[in-house]
Amino acid sequence: MSFILDRNLYVPALDAWIDPDGPKPRAIITHGHADHARSGHGAVLATPETIAIMKVRYGVDCAGRFDPLRFGEVLSVDGAKVSLHPAGHILGSAQVLVEAEGQRALVTGDYKRLPDRTAEPYEAVACDLMVTEATFGLPVFQHPLPQDEIGRLLKSVADQPERCHLVGCYALGKAQRVIALLRDAGWERPIYLHGAMIALCALYEELGVGLGELFPATGMPKAAMAGQIVIAPPSAIRDRWSRRFPDPVVCQASGWMSIKQRARQALVELPLVISDHCDWGELNQSILESGAGTVWVTHGREDALVYWCRQQGLEADPLALPGLDDDGGEGGA
Amino acid sequence: MKRFADLLELLALTPSRSRKIAALAQYFAEVPDPDRGLALAVLTGELKMRNVKPALLKQTVLAEVDETLFALSYDYVGDLGETIALIWPHHGAKDLPRLSTLVELLNTTSKAELPKVIGGLLTQAAIHERWALIKMATGALRIGVSARLAKTALSQMSGVDLQAIEEVWHGVKPPYGELFDWLEGRSGRPEIDHGSRFHPLMLSTPIEESDFAKLDPRDFSAEWKWDGIRVQLVLGRSGASLFSRTGDDIAASFPDVVEAAMGRAVLDGELLVGHDFEPGSFNDLQQRLNRKVAAPKQMAELPGFVRVYDMLFDEDEDIRALAWEARRQRLEAWFAANPQTRMDVSEILRFDQWADLAALRRQGADEHGHEGVMIKLRTAPYVPGRPKGFWFKWKRDPNVVDAVLMYAQRGHGKRSSFYSDYTFGVWKGNEIVPIGKAYFGFTDEELKQLDRWIRANTIGSFGPVREVNKELVFEVAFDSAQRSARHKSGVALRFPRINRIRWDKPASEAARIEDMDAFVG
Ligand SMILES: [Zn+2]
Numbered sequence: 001m002s003f004i005l006d007r008n009l010y011v012p013a014l015d016a017w018i019d020p021d022g023p024k025p026r027a028i029i030t031h032g033h034a035d036h037a038r039s040g041h042g043a044v045l046a047t048p049e050t051i052a053i054m055k056v057r058y059g060v061d062c063a064g065r066f067d068p069l070r071f072g073e074v075l076s077v078d079g080a081k082v083s084l085h086p087a088g089h090i091l092g093s094a095q096v097l098v099e100a101e102g103q104r105a106l107v108t109g110d111y112k113r114l115p116d117r118t119a120e121p122y123e124a125v126a127c128d129l130m131v132t133e134a135t136f137g138l139p140v141f142q143h144p145l146p147q148d149e150i151g152r153l154l155k156s157v158a159d160q161p162e163r164c165h166l167v168g169c170y171a172l173g174k175a176q177r178v179i180a181l182l183r184d185a186g187w188e189r190p191i192y193l194h195g196a197m198i199a200l201c202a203l204y205e206e207l208g209v210g211l212g213e214l215f216p217a218t219g220m221p222k223a224a225m226a227g228q229i230v231i232a233p234p235s236a237i238r239d240r241w242s243r244r245f246p247d248p249v250v251c252q253a254s255g256w257m258s259i260k261q262r263a264r265q266a267l268v269e270l271p272l273v274i275s276d277h278c279d280w281g282e283l284n285q286s287i288l289e290s291g292a293g294t295v296w297v298t299h300g301r302e303d304a305l306v307y308w309c310r311q312q313g314l315e316a317d318p319l320a321l322p323g324l325d326d327d328g329g330e331g332g333a
Numbered sequence: 334m335k336r337f338a339d340l341l342e343l344l345a346l347t348p349s350r351s352r353k354i355a356a357l358a359q360y361f362a363e364v365p366d367p368d369r370g371l372a373l374a375v376l377t378g379e380l381k382m383r384n385v386k387p388a389l390l391k392q393t394v395l396a397e398v399d400e401t402l403f404a405l406s407y408d409y410v411g412d413l414g415e416t417i418a419l420i421w422p423h424h425g426a427k428d429l430p431r432l433s434t435l436v437e438l439l440n441t442t443s444k445a446e447l448p449k450v451i452g453g454l455l456t457q458a459a460i461h462e463r464w465a466l467i468k469m470a471t472g473a474l475r476i477g478v479s480a481r482l483a484k485t486a487l488s489q490m491s492g493v494d495l496q497a498i499e500e501v502w503h504g505v506k507p508p509y510g511e512l513f514d515w516l517e518g519r520s521g522r523p524e525i526d527h528g529s530r531f532h533p534l535m536l537s538t539p540i541e542e543s544d545f546a547k548l549d550p551r552d553f554s555a556e557w558k559w560d561g562i563r564v565q566l567v568l569g570r571s572g573a574s575l576f577s578r579t580g581d582d583i584a585a586s587f588p589d590v591v592e593a594a595m596g597r598a599v600l601d602g603e604l605l606v607g608h609d610f611e612p613g614s615f616n617d618l619q620q621r622l623n624r625k626v627a628a629p630k631q632m633a634e635l636p637g638f639v640r641v642y643d644m645l646f647d648e649d650e651d652i653r654a655l656a657w658e659a660r661r662q663r664l665e666a667w668f669a670a671n672p673q674t675r676m677d678v679s680e681i682l683r684f685d686q687w688a689d690l691a692a693l694r695r696q697g698a699d700e701h702g703h704e705g706v707m708i709k710l711r712t713a714p715y716v717p718g719r720p721k722g723f724w725f726k727w728k729r730d731p732n733v734v735d736a737v738l739m740y741a742q743r744g745h746g747k748r749s750s751f752y753s754d755y756t757f758g759v760w761k762g763n764e765i766v767p768i769g770k771a772y773f774g775f776t777d778e779e780l781k782q783l784d785r786w787i788r789a790n791t792i793g794s795f796g797p798v799r800e801v802n803k804e805l806v807f808e809v810a811f812d813s814a815q816r817s818a819r820h821k822s823g824v825a826l827r828f829p830r831i832n833r834i835r836w837d838k839p840a841s842e843a844a845r846i847e848d849m850d851a852f853v854g
Contacts, residue, residue: 139398140406140419144460238743240784258419260345260464261412267743267797269346304405311399 013080030109031093049092088122090173130292168234192217194232334429338465357486370508491516503530533717537724596671602641769826
């Protein structure tokens with residue numbers, strides 16, 4: 001069977017690549033994470049939020065041209081249609097639906113289904129061919145409720161008021177989500193940020209996602225940081241940067257943190273299982289809901305999900321796309 | 334169970350030793366009997382659940398989970414218990430029963446019924462309780478907690494000396510009601526037959542050349558320092574035990590030694606391997622130590638024996654308060670009365686002046702590779718711990734090599750943000766090949782300086798490990814060098830430590846692999 005999309009995620013009808021690895025004349029970008037959005041394309045089609053994120057991260061002229069497409073709007077090119085649908089992963093993240101030759105092909109990008117007020121809620125899209133991520137494509141991944149994980153963080157802060165909690169988060173998406181979860185759980189005190197977080201938090205605020213009072217973490221007297229929460233990139237929380245805080249509790253917010261051996265290896269004292277991706281059950285549910293007869297699996301543990309799809313009687317293949325990091329890379333999982 | 338699961342998780346993830354001890358002490362102080370005693374048994378590896386085996390757990394989970402998906406998951410997670418805890422597909426919302434109820438349930442359920450019972454518990458439990466449940470049931474904790482850490486926490490909780498706790502440890506059994514009663518002052522110290530328990534060892538302190546001027550050689554006796562492991566052989570009414578210096582019973586690894594022992598006593602000595610009381614290398618001994626249960630072939634090729642140098646109990650009589658000289662006489666008389674085939678008595682070295690002993694020590698090192706000599710005060714009683722002025726070790730001068738820093742790794746705990754764990758090597762042709770690894774041995778100032786150097790000279794990163802420019806020379810001291818097929822250099826150092834950083838020395842002047850040949854005995 002031939003598809004309107006090839007295995008490099010090139011769409012001939014639109015002469016465009018979806019999340020290409022290197023510079024292309026025309027690219028459709030699902031979301032702003034570095035393993036999906038790269039600079040140097042001729043033209044970029046994406047949601048206005050994703051375009052704003054790319055401009056903050058790579059500079060205003062990181063692409064030759066930007067073509068914003070809002071969720072639900074349809075762009076028609078010579079009989080082919082393209083539309084973007086919320087993926088629930090981070091602000092502006094989209095699933096790309098291409099319709100041509102009577103066929104519907106969906107590229108999910110990264111996605112999650114749990115509610116998150118920092119991202120537009122996930123929308124199930126019917127399709128014939130589904131290209132799904134599989135970051136957490138093993139049945140050992142059953143994500144707990146993020147509210148419960150934030151509860152564990154706040155309990156630890158209350159139990160150890162003399163220590164500073166450093167929460168390792170990727171700068172785009174996870175950081176803002178953790179801050180929002182903290183606010184929704186009633187944490188009203190200022191939250192302190194590593195320098196790498198500041199610009200993107202400001203952008204989220206600008207785009208209407210309230211994050212409360214945020215301060216730079218550097219330059220604060222050490223003693224004043226007891227009992228505070230600091231959000232920093234995972235690389236900083238175990239590095240010399242962390243020495244400026246009183247007796248820090250190293251925390252990390254990631255779907256990987258459900259595996260204790262992994263948390264131990266990473267020297268994480270308080271693992272928080274907060275993921276920006278679907279867990280195993282949600283991947284299964286999404287595939288079934290889409291009605292797709294063919295599933296291409298990429299970005300993670302393809303083997304198990306391909307095996308499962310075939311068990312369900314679906315056509316399924318792994319897609320080895322270049323440039324996508326195994327462990328969610330900057331996507332942060 | 335929730336409380337115990339929380340404790341296990343904290344122990345698994347907290348890098349700080351003192352925080353682990355504090356958490357354990359708090360748990361033991363607050364949790365009622367018998368749960369706390371059972372928790373103690375789990376942590377010290379004393380709780381045996383005969384029926385819960387990995388195969389049974391696997392069978393339980395494979396009834397609910399596709400086999401291929403399970404295999405892929407296990408492969409990814411790497412730990413059977415953790416894989417089962419994470420993959421179990423059913424979720425209830427009740428708390429698990431208390432630890433003692435669980436232990437009883439698992440111990441009284443028939444093998445045929447166990448999969449159903451365990452499945453029910455897994456469904457009932459939250460994910461981290463499942464993890465704790467499986468760890469507890471299989472006894473395979475793998476969370477980096479030693480029995481000693483648990484006992485240290487008991488000491489901290491109660492104010493009772495750790496030595497005293499170790500003394501009674503081998504005479505008390507789960508759930509340790511008697512032990513907690515004593516620790517909390519409700520009853521006296523548990524009465525224990527010495528014949529089944531470990532008695533903490535007397536240890537030595539290093540001696541410096543300058544100390545000898547203050548010591549009269551006539552007050553002291555000397556023996557070779559043997560290159561095996563320190564053991565305590567307890568020959569009691571109900572059988573024999575062979576304890577390591579930390580009180581672990583290693584009798585199962587050395588049935589050849591234990592079963593051949595005649596008579597009753599508590600003896601202190603060195604475990605060695607070799608034919609006809611001729612000690613082999615430490616490497617030979619290590620092969621035996623690596624096996625929890627001895628293999629007949631190994632026992633024939635590498636027979637074990639104990640070189641005895643002290644006696645704590647003569648039959649049932651506690652002679653630890655006697656002077657060394659008197660104990661030695663008792664020991665020799667006991668050997669005369671109880672002929673042995675796998676034990677001998679450590680030889681006394683004759684000397685009049687310290688200079689004589691120095692000559693003997695040099696000769697012993699050169700001709701027989703002896704580690705050094707032990708010097709013992711003739712009038713000293715046997716005192717557990719490291720009393721000053723009774724036993725000295727006089728090691729031969731350390732071997733020293735100038736090696737080049739290759740990799741640095743972040744340390745743990747307080748030093749976790751510094752690079753404090755180093756791999757170094759020597760020249761082999763035009764490349765540097767690794768010969769050993771050692772931890773930080775410097776002042777804080779040096780550590781910071783070194784940390785800066787490492788960050789500025791990193792040429793590659795692998796997780797917590799950094800590869801650096803091969804430009805910095807360490808002076809590395811070590812006890813001995815051995816041939817090693819596992820090392821690319823073919824040489825492995827025993828007890829390497831970093832003497833100093835040779836900021837002044839160019840890497841080109843570091844040692845070559847050929848230089849190491851002189852150290853390999
Ligand atoms: Zn992403």
